[in-house]
Structures are given as structure tokens and as C-alpha cells.
Amino acid sequence: MSSCETCVVRNRAICAGLDNQEIVALNAIGRRRSVSAGEPLIWEDDDSLLVANVIDGVLKLTTSTEDGREQIVGVAYPSDFIGRPFGQTSKASVVALTDARVCVFSRNDFDRFARSHPELEHKLLERTLAELDRTRSWMMLLGRKTAPEKIATFLLEMSDRLAETGCTPITRGPAKRFTLPFSRQQVADVLGLTIETVSRQFTKLKNEGVIDLPARRDVEILNRASLVALAG
Amino acid sequence: MSSCETCVVRNRAICAGLDNQEIVALNAIGRRRSVSAGEPLIWEDDDSLLVANVIDGVLKLTTSTEDGREQIVGVAYPSDFIGRPFGQTSKASVVALTDARVCVFSRNDFDRFARSHPELEHKLLERTLAELDRTRSWMMLLGRKTAPEKIATFLLEMSDRLAETGCTPITRGPAKRFTLPFSRQQVADVLGLTIETVSRQFTKLKNEGVIDLPARRDVEILNRASLVALAG
DNA sequence: TGGCATGGTTGACGCGGATCAAAGCGGACC
DNA sequence: GGTCCGCTTTGATCCGCGTCAACCATGCCA
Missing domain, CATH: 2.60.120.10 (Jelly Rolls)
Known part of the structure; x- marks a missing residue:
């Protein structure tokens, strides 16, 4: 059965x-x-x-x-x-x-x-x-957005998707902190970029204080508003 | 009625x-x-x-x-x-x-x-x-293909689509010659390119004898095999 | 604890395609 | 035929992202 x-x-x-x-x-x-x-x-x-x-x-x-x-x-x-x-x-x-x-x-x-x-x-x-x-x-993202826009859009989407499916034990609404189910290479494959570009954009956002990267696959959104602005 | x-x-x-x-x-x-x-x-x-x-x-x-x-x-x-x-x-x-x-x-x-x-x-x-x-x-085309690949794929797709919908008065099978329903700008908007790149790739294919461009929006496929090869 | 494997980051450099600018068309209308 | 006007082509230059290569972090297993 x-x-x-x-x-x-x-x-x-x-x-x-x-x-x-x-x-x-x-x-x-x-x-x-x-x-x-x-x-x-x-x-x-x-x-x-x-x-x-x-x-x-x-x-x-x-x-x-x-x-x-x-x-x-x-x-x-x-x-x-x-x-x-x-x-x-x-x-x-x-x-x-x-x-x-x-x-x-x-x-x-x-x-x-x-x-x-x-x-x-x-x-x-x-x-x-x-x-x-x-x-x-x-x-639209693949054809017309720049690498920073792609990354910002991706992070926002992940934050929504992972919250809504309950993959993170967090109350409803977009997740502030979550674990990506993707390696860097896979993020690149989603966004039509290379692994190096993804990595660089991630660290750039980290240095600007927009996100934190507490572990390899973990992301914490510190400033959602600027992510939204960057996503275009 | x-x-x-x-x-x-x-x-x-x-x-x-x-x-x-x-x-x-x-x-x-x-x-x-x-x-x-x-x-x-x-x-x-x-x-x-x-x-x-x-x-x-x-x-x-x-x-x-x-x-x-x-x-x-x-x-x-x-x-x-x-x-x-x-x-x-x-x-x-x-x-x-x-x-x-x-x-x-x-x-x-x-x-x-x-x-x-x-x-x-x-x-x-x-x-x-x-x-x-x-x-x-x-x-896949938008995220991973180069401009020449995009153009070749596009031309093959148009040749199939326009034949099958009967927009050209041609017997079944891919159309050898057809009129694009797109301006150059619109081709660019389909492929995630700029109008200049589209234009350059078209003339390149023309110079190589792969296609002919008898009028602004008309395309004739002279060498389908190399288009297929270019499309990847 | 050390060695190794895997995955991620960082740097130097080059290229493909974007951008900016100007010069051809070719069709519509007079 | 002449003159617009919008579209397309062509050229010169620039820059974002890819490529290549080295280095670093983390976790696993001996």
C-alpha cells in the first residue's frame, strides 16, 4: 500500500x-x-x-x-x-x-x-x-536583465518560494533567512550566468550590507528594500 | 451573428x-x-x-x-x-x-x-x-546561446512555424522562403539581443551564403544544414 | 591531526555584444 | 522625380561578463 x-x-x-x-x-x-x-x-x-x-x-x-x-x-x-x-x-x-x-x-x-x-x-x-x-x-530575466538584477530577483524569488512551501520553519510571508537548495553552479544555471559571476555578485551584496552569507548555502536578507530596487 | x-x-x-x-x-x-x-x-x-x-x-x-x-x-x-x-x-x-x-x-x-x-x-x-x-x-536559448546560435535557431523556428500555419503559400514542411512578421527590433526582443547585433548577424549569414535577404523582412534559406549546425 | 577532495572565492585578462553615432536605404506622399 | 521619414545597416568604441588560473574554506576520512 x-x-x-x-x-x-x-x-x-x-x-x-x-x-x-x-x-x-x-x-x-x-x-x-x-x-x-x-x-x-x-x-x-x-x-x-x-x-x-x-x-x-x-x-x-x-x-x-x-x-x-x-x-x-x-x-x-x-x-x-x-x-x-x-x-x-x-x-x-x-x-x-x-x-x-x-x-x-x-x-x-x-x-x-x-x-x-x-x-x-x-x-x-x-x-x-x-x-x-x-x-x-x-x-524577461534571462533576456533582458543584468547580472546584479538577476541575482536580486533570484534572491527575492527564493525568499518567497521557500517561505511559502514551508521549507524553512518560519511564519508565513517571505523568508528573511533561508538555505538555498542550489550550489553556486546551479544558481548560475538558473540565471544564465557563470559560477564566478554569481559568486562575485553575492559577495558584492554582502559587502554592501544588503545580505549576509552565514554559511555556504545560507542567505539572510538584511535589506529587502534595496534588493527590490536592484531587481528592477 | x-x-x-x-x-x-x-x-x-x-x-x-x-x-x-x-x-x-x-x-x-x-x-x-x-x-x-x-x-x-x-x-x-x-x-x-x-x-x-x-x-x-x-x-x-x-x-x-x-x-x-x-x-x-x-x-x-x-x-x-x-x-x-x-x-x-x-x-x-x-x-x-x-x-x-x-x-x-x-x-x-x-x-x-x-x-x-x-x-x-x-x-x-x-x-x-x-x-x-x-x-x-x-x-535555454536566452540563457545559454550565443548571438549566432540565437539567430540560426530563430530562423529555423520561423521557417517551421510559418510553414505549418500556412502563412506562406507553400506545401507542407519547413518554408525555404518566408516573410518575417517581425521588424529587426522585434527579432531583437525575441532573442534578448540589440537591433544592431541582429542586423550584423543577418548580414554575416548573407555574406556566407547561408541565407538571402531579398527584401527587408524576407528571408530565403539557402543552406539549411549549416543553419542547423550553427543553431547548436 | 593531517591530507585530500569538493566547492567557493578572488584576480587578471580578453572578447562578445552593447552603446553611441552616422550613414544608407526604400517606401509614401506630394 | 524629389523629399521626407522610419527602418536598417555599418562603423568605432566601450564595458560587462566570460574565461582561465590560482587560491581559500570546509568537511571527510585515515
Whole structure:
């Protein structure tokens, strides 16, 4: 029996509107799975055989060029949906950034289930539209923002995202202090920069007293207003 | 009566699966509208009051910074869907690039109609997922590709898109020669470059015999293989 | 406690693409 | 045909970020 308590709760996020019987049915076709940090779950250009719902942890969606350049095109947090339903191939790899637990479904099973449960499809549509909005605003960042603007925007986004998903034990609202689920290289891959530029911008913000960097991956926002100003 | 023949045909694209009676019902809540080149249809950050289906013409989706930098985050071709259903605000402006005809719906009407027609929602979901895939692969271009790679990728994409939507009177398959629906500035806004860089890369490709530029907005692909190689 | 591996920082330098400026177009209109 | 006007091209210069290389911090294991 795969339907643990947390799994049910997280799946509920994509199920609001379904009645309890349906939620149980969905859980019945899902299988819980642990993924450790760095471990891939889905490969770019592979047949789309599975989709999943994130229970906890953070995962990255990436695309790469043949010569090894990588771009992170999305980040999945708890209760986010990953994989490509209704499509033959997935256009992005999915790799865990932290140890993560997911609830995986065979794509065929999930597609069939979704098609016969309009409320679930509706929820999925809403999420996909929201993700598209987020992705488009990230295009503006990649195409038109400077390195300092990128870093500031990134820190603000992280502060919001990590607070809202409860990855930091902090009351609601943007987190003042948080632990990045990214290495410097991964931050660079999100922002379309190099690791050196990311590092330099971080220390610059630290020297200016805008943020503090108490540990490798920890960030404390000291002056949110100037971050907002810098983000443009 | 707003449901002209083309409108019905184009709407049919998002309606496959609905029976005829439903298609007629959808057309009944839509209103046909002409938009001339350069005219805006939806404004960034405005209340999302209308959604639309493109009958013909090409439109751009853009986001801008306060200081006027612009990024084109999407392009809508005939039978594409624009606007933000199930959302309070639209995160992108929509402006016609060419004279265009669209079939507009009040968002409320459309949302209500969609929620009671699962087949339509499913179609919408499939389209949104496909658009998300396209958008993500564009992120790779914006974040990691060089100017020559960007231009080559752009030309190949245009060649595919313009052929497939029938904007050029050419048999199926990628178009060898086509008219860009973009000015140089707009190409720059798609690729995250400046107008000067776009111009220089175009003339470079022309000098190398990869493409020909018979008129301002016309492109002829002379050597598709090297474009593919350049696109990376 | 020392050695090593991994990841992050810092510095010197060069290049790709932005910026600034001026000179071609080519179409619309008279 | 002439003369605008907006768009595009071309040239000169600059600078932000990438590249290359060395150095430093941290944590792990012997």
C-alpha cells in the first residue's frame, strides 16, 4: 500500500474538488518513491513514461546543449507536478536537488485517470497556466536583465518560494533567512550566468550590507528594500 | 451573428472532441474582432477580462521593465489561444504584429463555458503544456546561446512555424522562403539581443551564403544544414 | 591531526555584444 | 522625380561578463 499520509495530503493539492473516493483511487495508482540529492528521475528527450507529484524536497528541470551547457528551466517544490502528461517525450530532465520524496504515476495510468476526472484536469490546467506565467517572467530575466538584477530577483524569488512551501520553519510571508537548495553552479544555471559571476555578485551584496552569507548555502536578507530596487 | 466560417474552423482547433452543438454554443459567446498591426489587445498587469482565439495574423506576447526594456515571451499564430483564463491578471501584453483577426470571449463567459465542457479544458491543457515546452526550450536559448546560435535557431523556428500555419503559400514542411512578421527590433526582443547585433548577424549569414535577404523582412534559406549546425 | 577532495572565492585578462553615432536605404506622399 | 521619414545597416568604441588560473574554506576520512 503506497498511500502514506503525507502523500495523500500532497496529492490533495492537485485534487481539490475531487471527492474522497477519487483521491483514494488516485493514490492507488501512485507509488511513493525516494530520490536522493543529485539523482535523476526523468531524462531529457526520453519517452515520457512517468509523471509525479512532489511530496517534499526540491527538484530541478533542465535542458542541455550537446556541448554540455545547461539551463535550469524550472524548479519543482512540494506539491508541484512534474513530468509531461499527454505527451510522447519529456523535453526536460528532472534531477533532485535535495533528498526528495515523490509520488510517481505511470504516465498512461495517470493520463487515463485524468481524462476521466475533469476536476483533476482542471486543477492541472490551472497549475500549468501558473507555471507558464512564471516561466515567461523568467524569460524577461534571462533576456533582458543584468547580472546584479538577476541575482536580486533570484534572491527575492527564493525568499518567497521557500517561505511559502514551508521549507524553512518560519511564519508565513517571505523568508528573511533561508538555505538555498542550489550550489553556486546551479544558481548560475538558473540565471544564465557563470559560477564566478554569481559568486562575485553575492559577495558584492554582502559587502554592501544588503545580505549576509552565514554559511555556504545560507542567505539572510538584511535589506529587502534595496534588493527590490536592484531587481528592477 | 459573429460566427463566420473561418472563425468556426479556427475555433474547431481548440474544440476537437466537442460535438457540433457545443461548437456552435462556443461560437455564440465569442465575438469576432479585427486588430491592425501594432494595435494592442491585452495589457500587461491589467485585469484579465478577455481571452481570444487567433483566426489569422500573428501577435506578440511581451513583458517590459519599468525602464522600457522589452522581452517577447511568446508569439501567437492562427488557431493559438491568447489571454489568461482562470486568472485575475494577465502577466503579458498582447500586441498584433500583422493585421489580425481574433475571436474574443469575455473571460468570465469563457471560464464558465470551459468548466462545463471537459473536452475543451482538455484541449486547452494540451495546448498549454505544449506552449510550456516551447517556452522552456526558449529559455535555454536566452540563457545559454550565443548571438549566432540565437539567430540560426530563430530562423529555423520561423521557417517551421510559418510553414505549418500556412502563412506562406507553400506545401507542407519547413518554408525555404518566408516573410518575417517581425521588424529587426522585434527579432531583437525575441532573442534578448540589440537591433544592431541582429542586423550584423543577418548580414554575416548573407555574406556566407547561408541565407538571402531579398527584401527587408524576407528571408530565403539557402543552406539549411549549416543553419542547423550553427543553431547548436 | 593531517591530507585530500569538493566547492567557493578572488584576480587578471580578453572578447562578445552593447552603446553611441552616422550613414544608407526604400517606401509614401506630394 | 524629389523629399521626407522610419527602418536598417555599418562603423568605432566601450564595458560587462566570460574565461582561465590560482587560491581559500570546509568537511571527510585515515
